[in-house]
Amino acid sequence: MINRINLIMRAKNITAKQFAEEIGIQPSGMSHILGGRNNPSLEFAMKVLRRYPEIDANWLLLGRGAMYGGEAAAPQPVVESQMVDMSDDAPLFEPAGDAAPLWNDMPVAAPADGRRVVRMLLMYSDNTFSEYLPRG
Secondary structure (H helix, E strand, C coil), X not given: CHHHHHHHHXXXXXXHHHHHHHHCCCHHHHHHHHCCXXXXXXXXXXXXXXXXXXXXXXHHHHCCXXXXXXXCCCCCCCCHHHEECCCCCCCCEEECCCCCCCCCCCCEECCCCCCCCCCEEEECCCXXXXXXXXXX
């Protein structure tokens, strides 16, 4: 992940100190991460993704895909006409684990450019997560 953090700083043309300030961590903590003394935590990754929503989470966390999540340089806003009411149909997603709830009446955004949702990952404030995969 350190290499990807360096790529973000290069792409944004900012220093490690500026990056630390933008995501809300101490510059010394950033120095420890970049120097290999500390590993980036999930909280660190979440701060990066909150500050830079255009960065693809799979790319940042796993090194898979493109930095900017496919071909778009930034996420496209969801407009009301793109929302699909799933309340009368079978759930589109099922939990990947045993404890997560089903999404029976959650509206699901349907991107206008033909992309489809392949996974939903919910990150909670206690640094746990639930993963949802499409049915079928």
